[in-house]
Amino acid sequence: MNLSVSLILIFAIPAGAAAVLALVPGYRLSSRINMFASLMTLAAGVSLFFIPAHTDNYLLLDDLNIVFIVLNSFVGFTTSVFSASYITHELDTGRLTPAYLRFYHAMYQVMMFGMNLALIANNIGLMWVAIELATLATILMVGIYRTHEALEAAWKYFILGSVGIGFALFGTILVYMAAQPVVGEGLPAMVWSVLVARAGDFDPALLNIAFIFLLLGYGTKVGLAPLHAWLPDAHAEGPTPISAVLSGLLLNVALYAVLRFKMLLAANTGALAPGPLMMAMGLLSLIFAAFMLYRRRDIKRMFAYSSIEHMGIIVFAFGFGGPLANFAGLLQMTMHSLAKSAIFFAVGHIAQAKGTQRIAEIRGLTASHPVLGWALVLGVVAIAGMPPLGVFMSEFLVVSSTFARESWLAIPLVFGLLVAFGALMLRLNGLAFGEAAGSTAKVKASYLPMFGHLALVLAAGVYLPPALVLWFQHVAGMLG
Amino acid sequence: MPDLGFDIAHMLAGSLVLVSLMMLYQDRLPALINVFAVHAMLLAGSVAWQAYVQDEPQLYITSAIALGFKGVMIPMALRRIIFRLGIHREIEPVVSTGLTMLAGMALVALAMVVMLRATPEATPLAREDLAFALSVLLLGLLMMVSRRNAVGQVVGFMSLENGLILAATGARGMPLVVEISVAFSILIAFIVIGIFLFRIRERFDTVDVQVLDQFRGERP
Numbered sequence: 245m246n247l248s249v250s251l252i253l254i255f256a257i258p259a260g261a262a263a264v265l266a267l268v269p270g271y272r273l274s275s276r277i278n279m280f281a282s283l284m285t286l287a288a289g290v291s292l293f294f295i296p297a298h299t300d301n302y303l304l305l306d307d308l309n310i311v312f313i314v315l316n317s318f319v320g321f322t323t324s325v326f327s328a329s330y331i332t333h334e335l336d337t338g339r340l341t342p343a344y345l346r347f348y349h350a351m352y353q354v355m356m357f358g359m360n361l362a363l364i365a366n367n368i369g370l371m372w373v374a375i376e377l378a379t380l381a382t383i384l385m386v387g388i389y390r391t392h393e394a395l396e397a398a399w400k401y402f403i404l405g406s407v408g409i410g411f412a413l414f415g416t417i418l419v420y421m422a423a424q425p426v427v428g429e430g431l432p433a434m435v436w437s438v439l440v441a442r443a444g445d446f447d448p449a450l451l452n453i454a455f456i457f458l459l460l461g462y463g464t465k466v467g468l469a470p471l472h473a474w475l476p477d478a479h480a481e482g483p484t485p486i487s488a489v490l491s492g493l494l495l496n497v498a499l500y501a502v503l504r505f506k507m508l509l510a511a512n513t514g515a516l517a518p519g520p521l522m523m524a525m526g527l528l529s530l531i532f533a534a535f536m537l538y539r540r541r542d543i544k545r546m547f548a549y550s551s552i553e554h555m556g557i558i559v560f561a562f563g564f565g566g567p568l569a570n571f572a573g574l575l576q577m578t579m580h581s582l583a584k585s586a587i588f589f590a591v592g593h594i595a596q597a598k599g600t601q602r603i604a605e606i607r608g609l610t611a612s613h614p615v616l617g618w619a620l621v622l623g624v625v626a627i628a629g630m631p632p633l634g635v636f637m638s639e640f641l642v643v644s645s646t647f648a649r650e651s652w653l654a655i656p657l658v659f660g661l662l663v664a665f666g667a668l669m670l671r672l673n674g675l676a677f678g679e680a681a682g683s684t685a686k687v688k689a690s691y692l693p694m695f696g697h698l699a700l701v702l703a704a705g706v707y708l709p710p711a712l713v714l715w716f717q718h719v720a721g722m723l724g
Numbered sequence: 725m726p727d728l729g730f731d732i733a734h735m736l737a738g739s740l741v742l743v744s745l746m747m748l749y750q751d752r753l754p755a756l757i758n759v760f761a762v763h764a765m766l767l768a769g770s771v772a773w774q775a776y777v778q779d780e781p782q783l784y785i786t787s788a789i790a791l792g793f794k795g796v797m798i799p800m801a802l803r804r805i806i807f808r809l810g811i812h813r814e815i816e817p818v819v820s821t822g823l824t825m826l827a828g829m830a831l832v833a834l835a836m837v838v839m840l841r842a843t844p845e846a847t848p849l850a851r852e853d854l855a856f857a858l859s860v861l862l863l864g865l866l867m868m869v870s871r872r873n874a875v876g877q878v879v880g881f882m883s884l885e886n887g888l889i890l891a892a893t894g895a896r897g898m899p900l901v902v903e904i905s906v907a908f909s910i911l912i913a914f915i916v917i918g919i920f921l922f923r924i925r926e927r928f929d930t931v932d933v934q935v936l937d938q939f940r941g942e943r944p
Contacts, residue, residue, distance in 0.1 A: 369899065399874070403868065403877060403881070406881050406884075407865060407868070407881075407884070410861060410864075410865075410881075410884050410885065410888055413888050413892075414857075414858070414861060414887075414888060414891060417888070417891045417892055417895055417898070418854075420895050420898055421843070421850065421854065421895050424895065424896065424897065425845065429896055429897025430897050430899060431899045433897075434898075434899055447842075447843070447845055449841070449842040449843070449844075450842050450843055452842070453838060453839075453842050
């Protein structure tokens with residue numbers, strides 16, 4: 245078999261699966277199809293490692309996007325496994341009906357289709373369409389419970405998301421305008437690999453404005469601080485598998501788009517340096533979210549703010565640039581995706597077992613549900629950045645590379661990290677330890693996805709395979 | 725040398741900005757929807773003129789979509805929704821007409837300053853189209869934040885999209901992929917909105933976003 249077919253397969257499988265799932269009535273069958281399709285997508289994603297780099301007018305495969313695609317497909321697959329056990333409980337309690345589940349599964353694959361297409365697109369117009377599609381699918385899923393809160397969250401997400409989408413498209417058009425005099429009219433002026441090769445000749449002023457719009461537009465999706473308002477609501481009110489993929493994946497895809505345009509700007513010597521802008525937004529997100537963590541009463545909302553905090557760190561690291569900081573940013577992104585989705589898997593089952601998402605009503609989890617409780621402890625310890633877990637290592641790298649070059653910038657960074665650490669530990673203490681409160685009913689949970697993720701995070705903290713290190717170093721070099 | 729092609733394109737794009745400003749102070753929903761229909765029709769005219777000037781026949785499709793879908797079908801659907809919901813007589817408290825208009829004028833000035841400065845090398849037509857497009861986009865944004873009513877916000881969003889299409893067609897030779905996708909995304913976006921409006925009505929019997937705000941997740 246010609247392996248380069250897998251370039252197409254990574255988005256063709258989800259698209260086909262979405263069509264099939266829209267027609268299959270039974271939810272047991274469709275959750276299996278969902279898992280199977282996600283597994284096949286993962287297989288296609290992994291097979292990308294074995295084919296040579298590829299560039300044409302629509303698709304692009306280089307060392308940078310393989311990392312994103314494999315991470316995306318992997319978390320997509322584990323979430324589909326978690327989702328299968330999660331929705332069974334939602335059906336039993338009557339929060340969802342079989343008809344909605346059919347819609348839910350189809351939308352899940354539409355979202356995977358959009359994200360994978362965005363990651364492999366070489367055409368900036370195509371990338372925009374794909375991110376837009378993934379966003380629309382998640383908006384529909386956030387509103388699926390049809391409660392007041394869910395509808396409000398979906399509406400807010402829709403309004404803020406559309407403004408972001410509009411800004412991103414305007415930025416895309418401006419990039420085309422900048423490229424058109426140099427590259428010529430038509431398709432090539434929207435092809436990223438062509439743009440980056442000839443970006444040196446573009447009009448810097450136009451590129452600057454384009455980047456501002458793109459950063460604001462896609463930055464809304466990343467959840468950067470002044471534009472983050474949709475994120476906590478969408479995480480808290482949607483089904484938990486969707487919270488996991490929002491935090492673990494969709495934010496990364498938007499970040500990927502920002503990184504591609506950052507590389508474009510870096511190739512033009514006359515344009516403004518994108519780094520300081522990204523660093524400022526990253527630090528603002530980190531410190532703002534760290535303080536917001538203290539006042540949260542809803543458990544999913546709290547972890548949503550923790551996602552804002554981590555995206556802040558990651559954007560800061562990429563904005564800081566240089567081989568070490570980029571390496572740290574990539575590692576932090578991978579670790580955050582794995583750890584945060586594991587936390588959401590645990591939180592989903594906990595909320596089902598306790599029948600509430602309110603932090604005040606969840607206590608003593610390690611006594612009432614030992615396995616879930618300890619999974620949550622492990623996850624929160626990981627996300628807070630305690631050694632020897634992977635997040636500690638990446639955060640340590642971010643801080644040390646900052647300290648080496650711009651030591652005064654390390655002060656707000658470490659301050660934000662410590663504030664967030666304190667908040668998470670404070671809440672974890674109440675959630676996991678002490679007298680058990682609320683229902684102690686057993687819950688049928690799928691432990692494999694969350695412990696799989698946590699094991700990977702632990703393994704990365706103890707030992708990073710040299711092949712992975714080399715790969716990341718190479719990608720870090722590409723990012724400049 | 726007088727250039728008719730330029731003048732007409734300029735006039736159409738400029739009227740789009742004017743109609744955007746007009747939308748800002750419409751306090752009754754039916755009137756707002758009518759003005760939006762005019763906005764969409766002007767866009768259709770502007771796109772069709774671009775198709776003719778640039779000799780890009782596929783742009784006529786974009787123009788037809790703007791005319792048929794956004795100029796006729798959506799206003800009709802919206803009117804039906806507001807009549808069915810019984811909110812067509814309500815006067816919507818816009819922030820304050822004078823203040824909104826001042827903010828709108830400031831945004832137009834900002835758009836002109838930013839775009840005309842940044843694009844000295846582009847053709848005059850492309851520059852001015854881009855400046856007008858940014859004005860329409862920012863005015864749409866202003867409308868979205870100054871309206872409390874969900875229908876008003878949707879109309880604001882659609883006028884923002886109109887600005888984007890104006891920008892996309894003003895950029896010479898921009899691949900069709902984008903235009904079709906823009907049309908598609910509006911279509912999809914509208915389906916989403918439709919679903920949301922109906923659900924909102926079903927659950928709250930109101931489309932006032934301020935009522936929605938009472939259901940904020942973060943309660944003590």
